Amino acid sequence: MLTKTFGSAVQGVNAYTITIEVVVSQGTSFFVVGLPDNTIKESQQRVEAALKFRGYRMPRTKVVVNMAPADIRKEGSAYDLPIGLGILHASQQLTTERLAEYVIMGELALDGALRPIRGVLPIAIQARKEGFKGFILPRENAQEAAIVNNLDVIPVDTMQEAVDFLEGRQEITPVVIDTRDVFQQAANQYAADFADVQGQENIKRALEIAAAGGHNVIMIGPPGAGKTMLAKRLPSILPALNMQEALESTKIHSVAGKLGANASLINTRPFRSPHHTISDVALVGGGGNPQPGEISLAHNGVLFLDELPEFKRTVLEVMRQPLEERRVTISRAKLSIDFPANFMLIASMNPCPCGYYNHPEKECVCGPGVVQRYLNKVSGPLLDRIDLHVEVTPVTFDQMTETRRAEDSRTIQERVEKARQRQNERFREFPDIHSNAMMPSQMVKDICRIDPAGITLLKTAMERLGLSARAYDRILKVSRTIADLAASEHIQLPHLAEAIQYRSLDREGWAG
Template sequence: MLIKIYGSAIHGVAAQTITIEVNVDNGIGYHLVGLADNAIKESSYRISAALKNVGYKIPGKKITINMAPADLRKEGAAYDLSIAVGILAASDQIMAENIQDYVIMGELSLDGSLQPVRGVLPIAIQAREEGFKGIILPMQNTREAAIVNNIHVYGAENIKEVIDFFNEGKALQKVTLDTKKEFQERINNFPFDFSEVKGQETAKRAMEVAAAGGHNIILIGPPGSGKTMLAKRVPSILPPLTLKEALETTKIHSVAGKMGAETSLMTVRPFRSPHHTISDVALVGGGSYPQPGEISLAHNGVLFLDEMPEFKRTVLEVMRQPLEDREVTISRARFTVNYPASFMLVASMNPSPSGFFPDDPNNTSSIYEMQRYMNKLSGPLLDRIDIHIEVQKVEFEKLSEKRKGEKSTDIRTRVLLARDMQNERYKDLNISYNAQMGPKEIEAFCDLDDTSFSLIKLAMEKLNLSARAYDRILKVSRTIADLEGSDSILSHHVSEAIQYRSLDREFWNV
């Protein structure tokens, strides 16, 4: 008897429905075809033990399983449940009248219990688009899938529950979720606040400008000056995620298997802080079976690279293209995968190998050591970082004062007002904030008066800035003007933006 049952495969951050055809005929043998990986080929052992432990068995006949389309690579143990149910239906051990109304996914343990799978959110979205009545999943995945409306989401702890659902009509636990309520309740949950940062007013201002325009920023300062502390608080002043952005971000984390059992929807912007020993593949994504890397997991959020010169140069250089294009393309011989990577880069570094600024008496690094240290960051990469800010050590008087600093909510209010101006300005364009401006938008929205033009011309000549750095200064100037509610870029806006190009100054080229 031939039975068709449906599962789903992940390709990039999207899903594609897989038709699993199970044919049970006279003879012996177990044949699985359709470009399945080793984890799927090993499923026969898990299925056999699981069925035996719940009172069923694989029939002693010839079983042929085809996973269509046959030219699409399938991987992982997520097809265990669908294959097992297909075998039972094809061998008349369970009823199969409405089995084609459901997408069924789940990994089997030997005792028949179900383990969670990855990529449930895009699977549920695809199932709804293709008109399936419902989706049957391990209980741990149900909250994530329930974000998708207009499709029934059923959870099971054991394959026996799924068998009884089809065979005896016993109800599976149906999971529903109020997505908007869930989103609104958790949208402002932040573990860190800028009020906890003592001093560092200049750095806080630079962080506010960076958040208002979505600009990349690098913090340069000695150990203990608060660089990491500042960076961890950036998500608290960024605009809250929209529901669309939350779904985009959740899809990526779902595909990467980073969603917890109690997490249904990403409600705050992600903050990713990889260790400096990370490989280039782990950072940008890829592998034999491509997975999203850290830059995609930071999509719509913050990627923090602590002690940036300690990262391998090859790792840093592969970020150059994603920083410009805001997506990363992973190419293999048989397919190409695109992952979104629109993130805000926050980096930190010491001013020298010894940890001190070049003009500090405690600096023991030689000129050669400092040049070699700075050369770990290429010019083209630094050009893609809009704001360079020096972070000085906090004086004792600042550290010991009881008065709290400005709260993140107050800073965020100003950031939101600036973003509102940008949303209005770019409403007819395919961009959302100043950092995304291209040459056409810069020409249209960054017009300078004579004083500002003379000021930036002088800076270009004295600092020997690149054309990309010139564009960065104009973008940051536009953001500073937005924070003031000014439609025009004035000379003091340009002057402040030029101050945020520390690493371009002769001071560093010792």
């Protein structure tokens, strides 16, 4: 007898429906065909043990499981449940006619219990798109799948519950959530707040400018100056996620298996801080069946690279294209997958190996040329993609003991959102441009116009400070953002002057 059940395979951040055909016929042996990986081939033992534990029998005849289309690679243990139900139906131990109405996914334990799977959200989206009535899946994944409306999300704890539901012996109420209500309840709630930071007003100002224009930032300063603490608070002043951004981020985390049990919609900006021992593939994504890397997990949020020179050179260089194109393409012999990677890069570093170059009180003990060699670990092309270079100085004792509470994140965020609204209006005819940092060079000349006095100031600064040619566009973009924060239609001299000071690493002789 031929039986068909339906599952799903995830490639990139999209899902594709898989038809699982099961035939029980005369003969012996168990076969799984259709490009399954070893985990799926091992499903025979898990399915057989689960069937026996629940009082069913495993056919002692020839069982062929075909996973179509056969040219798409299938991976993981999430096909255990549809294979098991297909075997039951093909061997006439399950008599329901409702199998074709549902996408079914779940990993089986040996006692027939179900374990959670990854990639549930894109699977649910595809199931609704293809007209399935519902989605039968492990209970731990139900909240995530319920983000998708107009789809019956049926949570089950065991294979027996799925059988009873399909045969009509047990009613299971579909999980329903109000997506917008859930999104709004916990939206924009961050544990860290700028109100906790005493002093460092110039750094807060730089991060506010970065948030307002979507600019990348590098902070240079001695150990203990507060670089990491400030970076962790940056998401709290970024504009709140909208529903589309939340769905994009949730899909990526779902595919990567980072959502956790009973998780639902991501409603705060992601903040990813990988260790400096990370590999190229872990940062940008990849693998046999390509998975999203840290830069994609930071999509719509912040990627923080602490101690930037300690990262391997090759790891840093692979970020060049994603920083420009806001996406990363993983190419393999048979497929090419795009992962979104629209993130803000925040980096921090010590000014030298000992950490005290340019320190106001402690003396640097690094030898001649050591500081420059340390800085050269970060390549010019990567620095070219970082708009603001900020020097961080230690907080004084008086600042640390200040009792007056600092400005909180919500107040700063309101100013950032107003600046972003001006940019949205400016770029309303360009759907791929959402902030000043995303402007191409040809657009900078039209939008970031400066008067003759500003041209004179910029020329003088580039000559006297030895600023590089790559600093020119960056200064104009940052000055445009500063003007947006000031609600100014045109770039004024103070805006330009403030932008110029954020190019520390472009100055000749900065490191001696």
